[in-house]
Amino acid sequence: MTGFDASAVKAILEGLHGVAVSEERAAAIARDITTLARGVREAAKRLAFEEEPQGFAATLAALAPKG
Amino acid sequence: MTDAPASVAEDGAETLTEALDALASGRTTAEALTERAIARARAWQPQINAFIRLDAEAARAAARFARAGLLAGVPMAHKDMIYRSGRVSTCGSTLRRNWVAPVTATVLARLDTAGAIDLGTLNMSEWAGGATGHNIHFGDACNPWNPAHVTGGSSSGSAAAVAAGIVFAALGSDTGGSIRVPAACCGVAGLKPTWGRISRAGVMPRAPSLDVIGPIARTVEDIAAVLAVIAGPDPADPTAADVPVPDYRAAAKADARGMTLAVPEGWFHEELDTSVAAALEAARRVFEDLGVRVIPVSLPDLPALFTLQAVVTMAEAAALHAPIMRSYPGSYARGLFERQQTALAIPAATYLDALRLRGPMLRRFCAAAFAEADALLVPALPCEVPTRAETDVEASGDWGAVHARMVRNTRAFNYLGLPALAVPCGVTANGLPTAFQLAGPPFAEASLIRLGCAYQRATDWHRRLPPLPS
Numbered sequence: 001m002t003g004f005d006a007s008a009v010k011a012i013l014e015g016l017h018g019v020a021v022s023e024e025r026a027a028a029i030a031r032d033i034t035t036l037a038r039g040v041r042e043a044a045k046r047l048a049f050e051e052e053p054q055g056f057a058a059t060l061a062a063l064a065p066k067g
Numbered sequence: 068m069t070d071a072p073a074s075v076a077e078d079g080a081e082t083l084t085e086a087l088d089a090l091a092s093g094r095t096t097a098e099a100l101t102e103r104a105i106a107r108a109r110a111w112q113p114q115i116n117a118f119i120r121l122d123a124e125a126a127r128a129a130a131r132f133a134r135a136g137l138l139a140g141v142p143m144a145h146k147d148m149i150y151r152s153g154r155v156s157t158c159g160s161t162l163r164r165n166w167v168a169p170v171t172a173t174v175l176a177r178l179d180t181a182g183a184i185d186l187g188t189l190n191m192s193e194w195a196g197g198a199t200g201h202n203i204h205f206g207d208a209c210n211p212w213n214p215a216h217v218t219g220g221s222s223s224g225s226a227a228a229v230a231a232g233i234v235f236a237a238l239g240s241d242t243g244g245s246i247r248v249p250a251a252c253c254g255v256a257g258l259k260p261t262w263g264r265i266s267r268a269g270v271m272p273r274a275p276s277l278d279v280i281g282p283i284a285r286t287v288e289d290i291a292a293v294l295a296v297i298a299g300p301d302p303a304d305p306t307a308a309d310v311p312v313p314d315y316r317a318a319a320k321a322d323a324r325g326m327t328l329a330v331p332e333g334w335f336h337e338e339l340d341t342s343v344a345a346a347l348e349a350a351r352r353v354f355e356d357l358g359v360r361v362i363p364v365s366l367p368d369l370p371a372l373f374t375l376q377a378v379v380t381m382a383e384a385a386a387l388h389a390p391i392m393r394s395y396p397g398s399y400a401r402g403l404f405e406r407q408q409t410a411l412a413i414p415a416a417t418y419l420d421a422l423r424l425r426g427p428m429l430r431r432f433c434a435a436a437f438a439e440a441d442a443l444l445v446p447a448l449p450c451e452v453p454t455r456a457e458t459d460v461e462a463s464g465d466w467g468a469v470h471a472r473m474v475r476n477t478r479a480f481n482y483l484g485l486p487a488l489a490v491p492c493g494v495t496a497n498g499l500p501t502a503f504q505l506a507g508p509p510f511a512e513a514s515l516i517r518l519g520c521a522y523q524r525a526t527d528w529h530r531r532l533p534p535l536p537s
Binding site: 039047 | 261262263276306308310368371374375377378381389392393396405408409411412413414417419420421422423424425426427428429430433484508509510511513514
């Protein structure tokens with residue numbers, strides 16, 4: 001499987017966000033993003049389809065000490 | 068156990084609690100404490116660069132009328148991203164050199180109502196985006212124990228000003244360790260509260276899903292006194308939780324006997340410097356002597372939590388900063404710009420999965436960590452406090468490695484939203500302070516305060532003061 005590459009990074013940063021990036025930096029960013037995204041993908045294997053990002057605050061409150 | 072304090076005030080008030088006692092007994096006045104704070108700020112500033120703005124006349128005026136409230140007459144100062152209406156708030160960047168805040172933060176309004184004196188704004192990492200305290204715009208804040216060393220960041224001036232004995236407490240913010248890291252580096256206490264415990268209305272955002280505001284002070288008892296004033300729901304901040312606020316000051320007086328601390332294996336000990344490990348072991352023995360049960364625990368997911376926190380912080384900060392990065396790319400320190408540049412390429416699905424994982428990860432972590440224990444005992448920093456030169460990423464370029472080491476032990480608690488308290492527990496081989504961290508279940512700040520105060524009643528690391536510059 002191929003990783004995220006420098007040309008994709010340049011297209012996103014310069015084409016979509018309007019932020020200039022050198023070829024060398026784009027290659028480094030591609031490596032970093034690949035590592036981060038794969039780390040999240042691995043962690044997300046256990047994630048239930050129904051889990052919502054907005055549920056976190058309620059989870060915190062539910063775990064608060066009682067009484 | 069420790070060296071005698073190098074400089075002590077004539078009124079004996081070196082902590083916030085002592086200052087309140089001295090004020091109540093008539094041994095001092097708000098005006099006298101404020102004059103002392105102004106004099107110390109001016110004496111220390113050339114060495115530690117803690118202040119961005121010292122509002123001496125405003126503080127004097129406030130001191131003249133400070134007569135009522137839980138913190139009446141207590142000089143404080145705050146990180147320069149906590150807004151006061153009509154005052155410049157630089158957020159650590161010269162881009163905001165003349166930016167006047169349109170609102171007053173809820174936390175400052177609550178401190179005002181409690182009678183605290185606001186001495187001015189404190190140095191910080193640029194846009195709260197660094198863990199060392201370097202700042203290319205306003206100069207680095209420097210560690211009062213040795214100005215060649217970092218203060219830690221991003222609440223660099225807050226920790227330095229408290230450690231130097233200028234102010235009795237200061238507010239900071241914490242997204243990945245920005246209260247606890249500088250507190251640990253400077254030898255003071257710092258609380259990252261539960262996400263939602265304290266209003267963030269009127270405070271510069273860094274990564275709103277993770278950001279919290281919290282106090283830095285000489286003692287945990289002082290932390291409790293400030294927390295009692297600023298905690299609780301706020302109509303101006305919908306994320307401020309409607310969870311009852313316990314009596315933190317009562318918790319500070321309580322015995323810790325019968326409580327249980329869990330010491331995790333693995334992650335927190337994998338990159339630990341020897342002298343940090345020795346200080347942590349000594350702290351563990353103090354807790355055991357206090358009648359606290361100490362047990363081992365195995366925690367899930369720590370490497371993943373480290374990555375997930377990074378994804379959320381980076382993506383949210385990049386979204387906030389993208390317009391500035393387009394218009395003023397040269398206004399950032401290189402390291403911060405590059406980190407935010409990276410974050411612009413994080414896929415939306417990756418970011419959203421990192422958010423969706425928070426609830427399940429929190430349930431899983433709490434089930435493992437707090438099934439038998441009231442709190443975790445872990446090192447705040449894995450390493451000795453480094454020098455400013457060796458962590459100057461503008462010179463060395465290794466931003467990621469420096470930052471990752473400084474926040475290795477703090478980030479997970481931001482991702483999980485859990486409260487964590489840094490408490491000084493010794494001096495390492497290089498003569499700089501070190502600290503442990505107590506982390507608890509959501510909204511269990513009172514348990515952390517109870518444990519931290521019991522530890523400080525048995526030790527005197529918190530009594531040390533660096534010598535006032537001549």
